[in-house]
Amino acid sequence: MTVATPPHAPATDVAKSSGTRLVDRVFRMRELAILAVFLVMIVVTQLGNSQFLTEQGIKDLLLNATILVLVATGQSLVVITRNVDLSVGSTLGISAFAAGTHLHGGGDPVVAVALAVLLGIGCGLLNGLLVSLGQVPALVVTLGTLYIIRGIDSIWVGSRQITAADLPDSFVDFGSHGLWAVPWLALIALAVLVATAYYLKHFGSGRELYALGSHPEAARLAGIPVRRRVLFAYTVCGALAGLAGALYLARFGNVDSGTGTGYELTVVSAVVVGGVVFTGGSGSVHGAALGALLLTSINSVLPALGVSSVWVLAINGILLLLAIAVDRVVALRVASALKKRNARHA
Amino acid sequence: ATACGGTTKEDVKNDGAGPAASAGKADPGAALKKGLTVGFLPKQVNNPYFTTADKGGEKALAELGSAYKEVGPSSATDTSGQVSYVNTLTQQQVDAIAVSAQDPGALCTALKQAMGNGIKVVTYDSDTTPQCRNAFVSQASAEDLGRTEVQLLAQQIGYRGEIAVLSAAQTATNQNTWIGYMKEELKDPKYKDVKLVKIAYGNDDAQQSFQQTQGLLQEYPDLKGIISPTTVGIKAAAQYLSGSKYKGKVKLTGLGTPNDMRKYVKNGTVDAFELWDPAKLGDLAARTAVALSSGQITGKEGESFQAGGTTYSIGKDGVISLGKPTVFDAENIDRFNF
Amino acid sequence: MTHPSDPGPTPVLALRDVAKSFGAVRALRSVSLELYAGEVHALAGENGAGKSTLIKTLAGVHRPDAGQVLLDGRPVVFHGPGDARDAGIAVIYQEPTLFPDLSIAENIFMGRQPRRTLGRIDHRATRDATAALMDRLGVELDPDRPARGLSIADQQIVEIAKALSFDARVLIMDEPTAALTGSEVARLFGVVRTLREQGAAVLFISHRLEEIFEICGRVTTLRDGAWIATEPVDGMTEDDLVRRMVGRDLDELYPKQAVTPGDVALSVRRLTREGVFTDVSFEVRRGEIVGLAGLVGAGRTEVARAVFGVDRWDAGEVVVDGRSLTRGAPSTAMAAGLALVPEDRRAQGLVMDMSIERNIGLTGLRTSVRAGLVDRGAERSRSLDWAVRLQVKYARIADAVSTLSGGNQQKVVLAKWLATGPKVLIVDEPTRGIDVGTKAEVHRLLSELAADGVAVLMISSDLPEILGMADRVLVMHEGRLTAEIPRTEATEETVMAAATGRAAA
Amino acid sequence: MPDSLSRAIRWDTVVGALLIVLLLLSFSFVDGFGNALNLSFLLGNTLPIALIALPMTLLVVSGEIDLSVASTAGLSGAVMGKLWNEGMTIETIIPVCLLLGVVCGLVNGLLVTRLGLPSLAVTIGTLAAYRGIAQIVLGSDAVTDFPSPYLDFAAGRVGDSFLPQAFLPFLVLLAIAVVVLHATPFGRSLFAIGASEEAARFAGVRVKRAKLWLFVTTGFMASLTGVFWALHYASARYDNATGLELSVVAAVLLGGIDFDGGKGTLGGAVAGVFLLGALQNVMSLLNVSAQSQIVVTGVLLVVSVLGPRVARQIAVARAGRRAVTSAQTS
Numbered sequence A: 001m002t003v004a005t006p007p008h009a010p011a012t013d014v015a016k017s018s019g020t021r022l023v024d025r026v027f028r029m030r031e032l033a034i035l036a037v038f039l040v041m042i043v044v045t046q047l048g049n050s051q052f053l054t055e056q057g058i059k060d061l062l063l064n065a066t067i068l069v070l071v072a073t074g075q076s077l078v079v080i081t082r083n084v085d086l087s088v089g090s091t092l093g094i095s096a097f098a099a100g101t102h103l104h105g106g107g108d109p110v111v112a113v114a115l116a117v118l119l120g121i122g123c124g125l126l127n128g129l130l131v132s133l134g135q136v137p138a139l140v141v142t143l144g145t146l147y148i149i150r151g152i153d154s155i156w157v158g159s160r161q162i163t164a165a166d167l168p169d170s171f172v173d174f175g176s177h178g179l180w181a182v183p184w185l186a187l188i189a190l191a192v193l194v195a196t197a198y199y200l201k202h203f204g205s206g207r208e209l210y211a212l213g214s215h216p217e218a219a220r221l222a223g224i225p226v227r228r229r230v231l232f233a234y235t236v237c238g239a240l241a242g243l244a245g246a247l248y249l250a251r252f253g254n255v256d257s258g259t260g261t262g263y264e265l266t267v268v269s270a271v272v273v274g275g276v277v278f279t280g281g282s283g284s285v286h287g288a289a290l291g292a293l294l295l296t297s298i299n300s301v302l303p304a305l306g307v308s309s310v311w312v313l314a315i316n317g318i319l320l321l322l323a324i325a326v327d328r329v330v331a332l333r334v335a336s337a338l339k340k341r342n343a344r345h346a
Numbered sequence B: 001a002t003a004c005g006g007t008t009k010e011d012v013k014n015d016g017a018g019p020a021a022s023a024g025k026a027d028p029g030a031a032l033k034k035g036l037t038v039g040f041l042p043k044q045v046n047n048p049y050f051t052t053a054d055k056g057g058e059k060a061l062a063e064l065g066s067a068y069k070e071v072g073p074s075s076a077t078d079t080s081g082q083v084s085y086v087n088t089l090t091q092q093q094v095d096a097i098a099v100s101a102q103d104p105g106a107l108c109t110a111l112k113q114a115m116g117n118g119i120k121v122v123t124y125d126s127d128t129t130p131q132c133r134n135a136f137v138s139q140a141s142a143e144d145l146g147r148t149e150v151q152l153l154a155q156q157i158g159y160r161g162e163i164a165v166l167s168a169a170q171t172a173t174n175q176n177t178w179i180g181y182m183k184e185e186l187k188d189p190k191y192k193d194v195k196l197v198k199i200a201y202g203n204d205d206a207q208q209s210f211q212q213t214q215g216l217l218q219e220y221p222d223l224k225g226i227i228s229p230t231t232v233g234i235k236a237a238a239q240y241l242s243g244s245k246y247k248g249k250v251k252l253t254g255l256g257t258p259n260d261m262r263k264y265v266k267n268g269t270v271d272a273f274e275l276w277d278p279a280k281l282g283d284l285a286a287r288t289a290v291a292l293s294s295g296q297i298t299g300k301e302g303e304s305f306q307a308g309g310t311t312y313s314i315g316k317d318g319v320i321s322l323g324k325p326t327v328f329d330a331e332n333i334d335r336f337n338f
Numbered sequence C: 001m002t003h004p005s006d007p008g009p010t011p012v013l014a015l016r017d018v019a020k021s022f023g024a025v026r027a028l029r030s031v032s033l034e035l036y037a038g039e040v041h042a043l044a045g046e047n048g049a050g051k052s053t054l055i056k057t058l059a060g061v062h063r064p065d066a067g068q069v070l071l072d073g074r075p076v077v078f079h080g081p082g083d084a085r086d087a088g089i090a091v092i093y094q095e096p097t098l099f100p101d102l103s104i105a106e107n108i109f110m111g112r113q114p115r116r117t118l119g120r121i122d123h124r125a126t127r128d129a130t131a132a133l134m135d136r137l138g139v140e141l142d143p144d145r146p147a148r149g150l151s152i153a154d155q156q157i158v159e160i161a162k163a164l165s166f167d168a169r170v171l172i173m174d175e176p177t178a179a180l181t182g183s184e185v186a187r188l189f190g191v192v193r194t195l196r197e198q199g200a201a202v203l204f205i206s207h208r209l210e211e212i213f214e215i216c217g218r219v220t221t222l223r224d225g226a227w228i229a230t231e232p233v234d235g236m237t238e239d240d241l242v243r244r245m246v247g248r249d250l251d252e253l254y255p256k257q258a259v260t261p262g263d264v265a266l267s268v269r270r271l272t273r274e275g276v277f278t279d280v281s282f283e284v285r286r287g288e289i290v291g292l293a294g295l296v297g298a299g300r301t302e303v304a305r306a307v308f309g310v311d312r313w314d315a316g317e318v319v320v321d322g323r324s325l326t327r328g329a330p331s332t333a334m335a336a337g338l339a340l341v342p343e344d345r346r347a348q349g350l351v352m353d354m355s356i357e358r359n360i361g362l363t364g365l366r367t368s369v370r371a372g373l374v375d376r377g378a379e380r381s382r383s384l385d386w387a388v389r390l391q392v393k394y395a396r397i398a399d400a401v402s403t404l405s406g407g408n409q410q411k412v413v414l415a416k417w418l419a420t421g422p423k424v425l426i427v428d429e430p431t432r433g434i435d436v437g438t439k440a441e442v443h444r445l446l447s448e449l450a451a452d453g454v455a456v457l458m459i460s461s462d463l464p465e466i467l468g469m470a471d472r473v474l475v476m477h478e479g480r481l482t483a484e485i486p487r488t489e490a491t492e493e494t495v496m497a498a499a500t501g502r503a504a505a
Numbered sequence D: 001m002p003d004s005l006s007r008a009i010r011w012d013t014v015v016g017a018l019l020i021v022l023l024l025l026s027f028s029f030v031d032g033f034g035n036a037l038n039l040s041f042l043l044g045n046t047l048p049i050a051l052i053a054l055p056m057t058l059l060v061v062s063g064e065i066d067l068s069v070a071s072t073a074g075l076s077g078a079v080m081g082k083l084w085n086e087g088m089t090i091e092t093i094i095p096v097c098l099l100l101g102v103v104c105g106l107v108n109g110l111l112v113t114r115l116g117l118p119s120l121a122v123t124i125g126t127l128a129a130y131r132g133i134a135q136i137v138l139g140s141d142a143v144t145d146f147p148s149p150y151l152d153f154a155a156g157r158v159g160d161s162f163l164p165q166a167f168l169p170f171l172v173l174l175a176i177a178v179v180v181l182h183a184t185p186f187g188r189s190l191f192a193i194g195a196s197e198e199a200a201r202f203a204g205v206r207v208k209r210a211k212l213w214l215f216v217t218t219g220f221m222a223s224l225t226g227v228f229w230a231l232h233y234a235s236a237r238y239d240n241a242t243g244l245e246l247s248v249v250a251a252v253l254l255g256g257i258d259f260d261g262g263k264g265t266l267g268g269a270v271a272g273v274f275l276l277g278a279l280q281n282v283m284s285l286l287n288v289s290a291q292s293q294i295v296v297t298g299v300l301l302v303v304s305v306l307g308p309r310v311a312r313q314i315a316v317a318r319a320g321r322r323a324v325t326s327a328q329t330s
């Protein structure tokens, strides 16, 4: 800062206009990079296979992304607070089965979904309580609950499974129908996403999530109820994993004790690709959602281009590396732009 | 040996092929022993298919007056887990092990150690290399399965059009054998208008199988039929088809369980598919194990024994075949519950 | 005891017989303090005397083990910093506590953003209020800029802005000026005076005694966690205050001995780092202490970092003792005999979670080895030796440095580098946050080192320190060396003229 | 008093004690646990995790993580099978595979240190990439016919004792790792890097170089594990060792290694590995179902982090109370 500012020269006008634009551009840029990668990928695929973007094709793309988008949205909330929830796959599995058993017993679909969400909230609360009250590393605790919830799920479910035949037709149809090419499930995910993004940007408690992820000690000193916020983030994450479980049931019509196994790595990948930083405090849910869309689309694009499934895994991994490398380059650009701005002039 | 004195493949092609027949001779007249313990080790516990199979084994053992136990890993790709369960069963001195091998080679050392400790080893559903077990109870001859699936689909599409296969993992031994026989069958001139365009791998994962099906349909818009010789694959493909515009237009067949597929048969997504009765498979595995332990058979080609009223004979490499698979369609599906 | 200048009947905020211990360390023992509306009250004491602990007790960070906190004469219990804030107490902590990922505006208003309907944040109002605060402090910081990458001084400014934004009844400042230069301090004091006139109570901590005399009405002294005295500043001398703090008389503060400089030990030639500093050339000789002055942000730290190799330089050359250094390699710089005491002790100087012993040992990993393995005995005796020589106040050498008071942490950083026996020592703000007694000690040490033939480059924002210690003063302005002033000609005026760019180089 | 107390509640000591208690109980009460065959099974099946846990501990202490280890192991197994099918000698194949592991580690290391990417993200990427390459290399083959001297070494025991032959080399590697981490300047600097990278850099530690070395070593050990795995189970497939990374991470966490970096001991990590291995073995012998075993593992992990925390809080509270009373009496 400079010492000699003329007393009545509000330099703030200049700062505001250019500054706002810069910061906004900066944050949008990272997401734009992912969006660009995504669009290029889609266009290339469409050029290679004209069947790709038919009504059915678009519907498939959206449906594929839906569940991951939901879980990734919840996960980003937790990651923004400098924590992580590895148990989402297990939560998804157990809530999907709970919803399934309810429907199998002739229950109401709305109650079934509510049941799944409630169970998810329960798992989220468990994680949140352990992490925030116990003040122990989230990675270990949620790796533990990953095992615990999965184990309980397996003991409860045993070798039973819920198949499409056990479910009301309306529920299964709901999983694949929609408004023209936009499935109902995708609309639900979109609504959740928009609501979460709005909350994070425009509500005090949303901003506090960023604050406490950015510097936990400072957050405590600023009087932010750290534990309550962390608990909240985990609860939302669990609830969304539960909701995703119910939607999984609608979409795949099939759940057993293994449902959602290994999902945590996919979710974490989506969040990371979406530019949510693991050390907390930065990133956005729409970034994470874009990351999820990108990741699931790769799995549709490659078969549509006729790439042998042997190659899919390797290409997936390399694209993931590319995505984070691109993100990093963008971030570095941003940093140097900030530095230049920082060069003040008397 | 090679010039550099190293160990190469040629040096070690020594182990005789063929099942690890027990030293003694078979005594077809020997009485079936009672009070034996047979340990079932499926690829994965909690897997409905294996649970049905193992329940069949449990029932048979109860009839024969022997004890049943089941152990196994909770993941179908946890090979080292399966190995340590072989070790555990060896440790617990069971009389026989019935195992569905995740990997044809990986269990060998452990199974040989078990046989070294006097334990009889029967593989079922999925085999190991022949010298690592006494006998293999095959669900149906691989040839039968491969050929009938092509026949089923060809009928449904009127012997004309492009077809694809949706398999499980690329490494799944049984899948690959079946696919081999499918290709054989397709060489028959009556299939001259049927073209197998692609083999996709869904890794026995619902979501991946889903997306692979989507990809097949996008890549080959004129696709007429899909064969999925895996219960997970066919289920995922059926669910995708039933919720898409391809429902009823693209035919689907393969291996599935009646409970999984009932809905899709009823709503017209699937006309017919096939499977053996897993409970019978478990039943036969149990009876084979007891027969081996009682000395009625040793696992050599040509031996035969009675099991549940039927006489089974041991084929090449110690393979015992369950029989022909059942075809399920709208007519008969409600008569089955597994 | 009487309060001759009692400004009002009930104190706004008070401590009565408060005690606080950390394990075996008794940080506060039965301390009482009364803060009245409209007064600026100083808190003085050596490093580790318990000042920060006292403040944290007032702020609700620590719960006292015994005694009471009184608000408007009534006992209160603060369950957390939020309670204290709601009671109208604003605190600037000794170490900046910003959220690096959030904008300056959000940092200032976190938790108290102006709201619109439905509890939504009014982003525009937040930004405008921030800009107004920056105006009031006379600084030009973009409210939308993230806090990451701000210099310590700028961080301190944001902290001050944050505290001011509360319009609090009580403002508590723990060494707010430690990172600031004269002109910013003057601005801050202007604001503090206004607040005082408006009836706020201010508690102020500084190790720069002249600041206490400039702005404060009363001063409370602590020593070893115990209350010593509370008295009006008027009529006191600096020596009186120092005696209260230290319990004895003090040696001369700047005991620079005259030495005849020897050979050139450090030679920096046309060093340039794109966009940060340009064409910097200077030499430091054995036995010489060279001061590097300049306004905050002039690029002094950046030069030091580049010379030591933490940052790369784009052009130029650094020669230590005749050996040209590779750029961007601190290990070769160390091998050549260079040492850097960095400005940010918490992030750069120390591994906070590691013990005192290990921290001091860290620079000696390469030297205290036997047969390729760490020689633990040698490491311990080396660490103990230096901890004692610098009079670090600690309970156990194996305690984590994070448990030390700020000044004692600084001493550990010094110990860590002096233990390497450097030929050239660069110290960046070596006495920031260090109490007068220790400051004298550090100064004595630096001149001893110089007398022993070490070349010392001293960066400091404390101009009297530079003037008192340096044989020669280099001045930087906006990334360039603008002046080189010999000791005899160095005065506040000449240095400031060069630092603000008013004098041609 | 607080000193000895805080030392006593160090988690790695607790894990070590738990392991010993478990072993004693199992020897006395669990049928079939104590015989040589079972112990050799136990050690043999735990070895792959233990082998990777060694470099992983160093990596985690320095604040990084490598999730691609299992894929690296799978890739070197796959390449081993492929080359063997091509007729190469096993004496050439093994060094080639180890070299491949070094390359895998180097790629991880360069991405992390040169591009400054977070290791968690990078190695999730290479986790998929390496496994994918393994799939491309070996496809659906399963190679089993490796030369028997090698198979026997990997699966065999020392004489009639319970020690697998491969355990002896592991002990040597363990000793090396312990010395490197706890007694060399390099190891010391890892703790500093993990706790505060910037402060370490300012103290002249070559942070990037150290990390690069660690990633390379981890890659090397992972491929060594892959080779061992293929020989031990006499089966080289592209999906060998799938999911092993989670077991390694769980064991290392259980051993009290802090994933924020800067804390932990190798003793704790190895105790964690064998505690998990022994527990699973015992539970199987006791006919505890696989599902319940998962729950037990999870509970153990949660307790492993909650336990020391609770103990410490109790200790601190007690010390505080004592200080107050002494302050009042003085």
Ligand SMILES: Nc1ncnc2c1ncn2[C@@H]1O[C@H](COP(=O)(O)OP(=O)(O)OP(=O)(O)O)[C@@H](O)[C@H]1O
Pocket: C022, C023, C025, C026, C027, C045, C046, C047, C048, C049, C050, C051, C052, C053, C054, C094, C393, C402, C403, C404, C405, C406, C407, C408, C433, C435
């Ligand atoms: N969290 C803590 N844990 C253990 N000891 C602590 C802790 N905080 C402070 N101390 C100890 O309490 C004593 C008082 O520390 P405090 O930070 O209050 O000193 P200070 O007067 O602010 O010193 P300085 O001028 O150096 O900032 C010191 O001995 C310090 O080591």
Ligand SMILES: Nc1ncnc2c1ncn2[C@@H]1O[C@H](COP(=O)(O)OP(=O)(O)OP(=O)(O)O)[C@@H](O)[C@H]1O
Pocket: A342, A343, A344, C149, C150, C151, C152, C153, C179, C275, C276, C294, C295, C296, C297, C298, C299, C300, C301, C302, C303, C343, C461, C478, C479
């Ligand atoms: N010429 C410059 N103009 C504007 N900003 C600068 C300039 N040089 C450096 N900065 C930025 O200002 C901050 C302070 O710079 P630096 O630490 O080099 O200054 P300094 O003179 O050492 O000041 P102090 O040590 O008192 O903070 C750094 O974060 C740097 O990015």
Ligand SMILES: [Mg+2]
Pocket: C051, C052, C053, C094, C174, C405, C406
């Ligand atoms: Mg202090």
Ligand SMILES: [Mg+2]
Pocket: C300, C301, C302, C343, C428
């Ligand atoms: Mg500086």
